[in-house]
Amino acid sequence: MRAIFGLVLIIGVALAGFAVYMAQAYIGQSEQRLNAALKQQEITGRLIEVYALSKPLKYGDPLDKANIRKIWIQEKFAPAGIYTDEAVLFPPEATRPRFARRSIEVNEVLVASRLTEPGQVAALTSKLEPGESAIQIQVSTNSGIASFVMPDDFIDIYWTGQTGEGEVTRLIENAVRVIAVDQSSDLTQRSDSTARTVTVAATKEVVARLTQAQASGRLAMSLVQAGSIASSELIEIDRNKLLGIEEKIPEAVVEAAAPEVCTIRTRKGSEIIETPIACTN
16 A cells, blocks of 8 residues: 555655646747847837728729728838828728729838828829929820820929020929829829829929929920929030030130320421320330
C-alpha cells in the first residue's frame, strides 16, 4: 500500500512540475509576443479605422452602405478628408446618396475630395473650386499634348501671334488644372483618338486672357507636374532669339567739330577787315 501511495505521490509531483514548466513556457511566449507587438506599434504608430470600398466605383456611380467596409491604416499617413464615422459618410437626414467624382478602386480609402455631398450630382461644376470658372480650349495635333493630356493634369499654355516686333511665342499661363478632355472628366476614360478640346479650371481673369489669346493667335500646351510654382519671369521667344540672330544696331554718326577760329576786326575807312589770330583761353 505504501508503495502504491509513494508511486502516486511521485507521479503527482512529476505532473505538477510539468504543469509549472508548461505554464512558464506559455507565459514566456506570451511575453515575447507582447513585446513584439509593442515594438511593432512603436514602428507603425497609432492605427485608426476608416471606411474604404469593397467594390470599385466609376465616375458618377452612387455610393451605398453595401459597398463599403472598414479597414485599419496608420494615423500618421491618413489622407485629409477621411471618414471614420458612418453618420458623417451617410448623414441620417440625407435622402439621396453621394456620387463618385472620379473612379475609386477596391480597398481605396474614401476621402471627401472623391465624393460629392449627399444628393449632389457628379457634374463638371463639382470639380471647380470657389471662385473658379471652366473654359474650353480647342486643341489639335499641333497643340503639343492632344494625345497625352488627361483630367487632373496640369499644363502650361503658350500663345503665338503677331506683335509690333513680328511673330512671338510667349508663356501666358502657368500650371493650369485640366478638369475634362473632350466630353469626359473621368481620368480612367482615355481615348486612343486625338483630343479636340481641353477644359481647364481658372479664375475669371485667366478665362478672359485665354479667350483673347484664342481669338488673336494660336495656343500650344505642355504638361507640367502638379504643384509647379508659377514663374514671374517673362518667357518670350521670337525668330531672332530662336535662331540666335543678334540684331545689329547702327553706329551713331558723330560729326567732326569745326575748328575754332579767332579773328580781330579792324576798320579802314568804311571797310571792316577780319584778321585771324591765335585763340587763347
